[in-house]
Amino acid sequence: MRVIPGRTPKYMVIRDDLIKRISRGEFAPGDALPGQRHLSEQYGVSLMTLRQALDELCDRGVVDQLPGKGTYVRAMPVPYSMGNLRSLADDLRAHGIEVLTRVLARDVVAVPDELAARLGIAVGDRVLTLERVRVVRGAPLIHQVSYVPQPFGDLLQGVDFEKNELYAVLAERAGAAAVQAEETISPVLMPERIGDLLGLPEGVPAMRSERITRDADRRTLVVDVAILAGDSVVIRNIREVGGNQISYAVGDGAGLPGATGPGPG
Structure with missing residues (x-):
């Protein structure tokens, strides 16, 4: 050039x-x-x-x-938004950052007891689970499991989620567009299995994100649970007239201004 x-x-x-x-x-x-x-x-x-x-x-x-x-x-922090309804991958790409998705597993299982109420279904009901790792700039940074209740789960058969984003497919196949999301961030210790997937030792500080995404009828479309390395996350709350804007970044913890922001999609 x-x-x-x-x-x-x-x-x-x-x-x-x-x-x-x-x-x-x-x-x-x-x-x-x-x-x-x-x-x-x-x-x-x-x-x-x-x-x-x-x-x-x-x-x-x-x-x-x-x-x-x-x-x-150097390891450049990756902006991670908490205030829009885009998928995680789409949000990173909007910042010019390459992100790849590895699908580890997909299955239909009985809903975990602790998630039944969040999904608005009964304990024992079946849900589609989609387990993925997000790879940013060649490094696995985020482990994510998405739980999709019926009837939406049945509409996702045959979809290649290494090439397609979950929210976009839900909108296209089910006419179910995300209009509201609630995200909770909490500190945890890195679980052994997830640490192995992300190349991190068990027990190091990590952050757990749980996001509940709903459509215009307030039906729960997806519950996303993501684990991120704690020393690579910076959370920032910008207080303004009219509300707060919250963002955090993943990378080397240097704290580049993140996109305003709920979380993994």
Whole structure:
């Protein structure tokens, strides 16, 4: 890529392009960026201009410059919204962040006793369970189990949830659009099995998100239960006239401003 002269300073164009490349996963956290001479030739600029761009990235906490060793990508916090009705994946993508979904299991089971009331069904009724791991920038960050009551569960047969988002499919197949959601965040210790899936040891601090999503008739569509690493979550409450805006981020805990925000979809 050669920088085309224009109003935007060249170093800012390079800075923004490198941020996009890092967000897409071209350079993962801990990776070294190509050498400065290579990057300056790639972008068609002088070493001085290239160093301006790298200094900006360093000031923003995107990279670390280690004398004599090179420039390394830091773990960038991932905005995680709590105030809209998009799915988690769609919300991250709206921030230009690549997210992949791994489906671990899907089954129809008796509803867990503690979730029956939240789903508005009787203990012992059958629900569809969908277990997924969200992979952000190549790293598994969130474990999520979604519980879908009938008749909605039956309408989701055959759907590839590694390519399709649950809320979008519910709206398309059942005409059931999410209009209201309630989310509760609480601290927990990382369970052994989930820790293994996320590459974290059992017992480390974690956060548990439980979200109940309802349609216009106040029927519960989904109960989502997600586990996130505690040292990678920053919760922020912005108080304004007319209400609060709450957000949190997952990443290295550096606390980039999150999207305003309930949670995993």
